[in-house]
Amino acid sequence: MDDTALIAAAREAARNSWSPYSSFPVGAALLFADGRVVTGTNIENASYGLALCAETVAVAKAMGEGRRGGLVAVAVTGPGEDPITPCGRCRQVLHELAALGGTDPRVLCVGPDIVRETTLSALLPRAFGPESLG
Numbered sequence: 392m393d394d395t396a397l398i399a400a401a402r403e404a405a406r407n408s409w410s411p412y413s414s415f416p417v418g419a420a421l422l423f424a425d426g427r428v429v430t431g432t433n434i435e436n437a438s439y440g441l442a443l444c445a446e447t448v449a450v451a452k453a454m455g456e457g458r459r460g461g462l463v464a465v466a467v468t469g470p471g472e473d474p475i476t477p478c479g480r481c482r483q484v485l486h487e488l489a490a491l492g493g494t495d496p497r498v499l500c501v502g503p504d505i506v507r508e509t510t511l512s513a514l515l516p517r518a519f520g521p522e523s524l525g
C-alpha cells in the first residue's frame with residue numbers, strides 16, 4: 392500500500408461523513424504493518440458536542456476488530472485548501488493504539504494539492520500513554 396492509495400482511502404471514507412452541522416467532512420485512513428487499512432469519517436450529532444472525529448472513528452473500528460498496535464501511517468483529509476492536522480483528542484486516541492505496538496506512525500495531512508507529512512510523536516510530544524501508568 393503506497394501513500395497514494397492510503398490517501399485515496401481517506402478521501403473515499405470522507406464521502407460517508409455525517410457532518411450536516413459543520414459541513415466539514417473529514418476522512419481518515421490507518422495503515423497497519425500487515426498492509427490492512429481501516430478507515431473512518433466524522434459522525435456528527437444534533438447534540439453538537441457529541442461529534443466523533445474521523446480519526447477517532449477509525450481507531451475505534453480498528454481496536455473493535457481486535458487490533459492492538461501495528462499502526463504505521465495515518466492519512467487525514469479535510470474539505471478545505473489547507474491540509475488539516477488531527478485535533479488534540481484524536482492525537483491522544485491515535486497514540487494509545489500506536490503505543491500498544493511501539494510504533495511512531497507517519498501522519499499524512501492531505502489537501503487537494505499538497506501533502507504535509509509529520510509523525511505522531513511530533514504532533515504529540517511527551518505523550519501520556521499506557522506506559523505512563525506503570
Ligand code: THU
Pocket residue numbers: 410413415416417432433434435442443444445446476477478481
Ligand atoms: N474533525 C475531525 O473529524 N477530525 C479532526 O481532527 C478535526 C475535526 C471533525 C469534527 C467535526 O465533525 C468537524 O470536523 C468540524 O470540527
